[in-house]
Amino acid sequence: MVIFNYYLFKQSIITFIYFYIPERLNKMLQSILSNLAIILLFHLSMSMVMNHKKKIPTSLFQITMIIVGSVAVISMFYLPIRFNHYWVDMRMIPLIFIAYIHGWKKALPTLLIASVWRFFMGGAGMVPGILFGMIGPTLIALAFHHRSKFNKNYIEGIVIIIACWLFSDFPIIYIIPNGWEIFKSTAFIRGSSFVITATILYMFITQDRQRRTLNEELEKLATEDPLTNLFNKRKFYEVVHRKITTLQPKHFLAMLDIDHFKQINDTHGHLVGDKILVLLSNILIKYRNERVTIGRYGGEEFIIYIGNSTNDEAKEMIEEIIQEIRSASFPIGNSKTIQITVSIGLTEMNDHLSLLSNVNQADQNLYMAKRKGRDCLICR
Structure with a gap:
């Protein structure tokens, strides 16, 4: 009708x-x-x-x-x-x-x-x-x-x-x-x-x-990760998967973790913890370019892809990141600042393994760095 x-x-x-x-x-x-x-x-x-x-x-x-x-x-x-x-x-x-x-x-x-x-x-x-x-x-x-x-x-x-x-x-x-x-x-x-x-x-x-x-x-x-504005894990995988098919000759993955981050949250509160994550991401963003992709993996962990690089160049960049974070002062309010350190596991990507397998290898290197005493880089 x-x-x-x-x-x-x-x-x-x-x-x-x-x-x-x-x-x-x-x-x-x-x-x-x-x-x-x-x-x-x-x-x-x-x-x-x-x-x-x-x-x-x-x-x-x-x-x-x-x-x-x-x-x-x-x-x-x-x-x-x-x-x-x-x-x-x-x-x-x-x-x-x-x-x-x-x-x-x-x-x-x-x-x-x-x-x-x-x-x-x-x-x-x-x-x-x-x-x-x-x-x-x-x-x-x-x-x-x-x-x-x-x-x-x-x-x-x-x-x-x-x-x-x-x-x-x-x-x-x-x-x-x-x-x-x-x-x-x-x-x-x-x-x-x-x-x-x-x-x-x-x-x-x-x-x-x-x-x-x-x-x-x-x-x-x-x-994007809403807190740090870095790529989230899904987008990071998508971008890196596309890059490993175009950039040559070598690719590297690094997993970064803030040392004693739980203690920072327990002592100063989660708002301070979030602020440190943002400030740390601002340091990492400075290293981002066509060859370098950075994402937040979860919690206090970050993941870094380095393409079209040599072993020495990749290690030098990661060491530079560690040193910059080590020497930075992170404000926590009331004119107070704290120092933080990070542990990083770096691996050269194996073309015969999947992207997730290469991430797992970088993650294993990260935990080796933590067992070694933190505030260091392990590359295997």
Whole structure:
């Protein structure tokens, strides 16, 4: 029954548009909806490109964004909206949003491509169309780019759209004969169509940004240790497994454990223990690079991967870490500090063993370092 009623409602809307709306207004609405469809397709394409940003080389990403914007603007040249004897389109809306959100690096190339295309199309409205319908609105939006954090600032967005629309209508008012009369007779429908279309796009972009931000936060929670911001164990294994197939010739794994950490927690409290874990991770992060990956293994244990290195280079780096931690002062509050030491087990990875087996070998070396008296490195 619900489906049947919806079908009747849909049919009644179509019937109303085709039989009760005047033909001139009907064609105008169809043109407006065509422009809206292009703009929403533009958003969909931009969103798809943004979703794959991490997988696309930076230069290709920039070029793709510029092409998508240029195609959207150029497409609307061929779908003008007729107001009496005056023809317009919504070309400025994609330009405004590209400028407002992405800045000049994407907006100006898009503007240049679309302007050149419009120039070669020619026609009486070519010059004012480029100056007032494209260049002006783009520059206005660029002036607000630094504020484009999209914290649901709808009012500012609407004000920018209205300002750009009024600027684009300058030729109507001051150049076309009887321009002020034409402007007054078309201002409501033109202004409302621009504002409604831009608001719809604004809402889509806002929701898309919020979704993307949420996905990034969820991905971060799934791959990072929330206390130290290092890789968690699962992400560490994933990254290292990928690296051992590309980096040559040797790979090393090190397991690091804070000496007497339980005693620190029992004496100073778990908040101090957490603070020490954070400060220690900050020291380790300084050694992170393309060849070195660091993760929190669990508790007070950390794991380090060193790729494309020699035995001496790997040992030298681990010894440097031990020495830096040994000489550091860790504040615990009330202007007090404590010293800590770490024990580390280092192993050269065996290509014939699994990653977990190599981790187990580094872990065995770590416990040998603890049995030896701690504050040292064991490498076998």
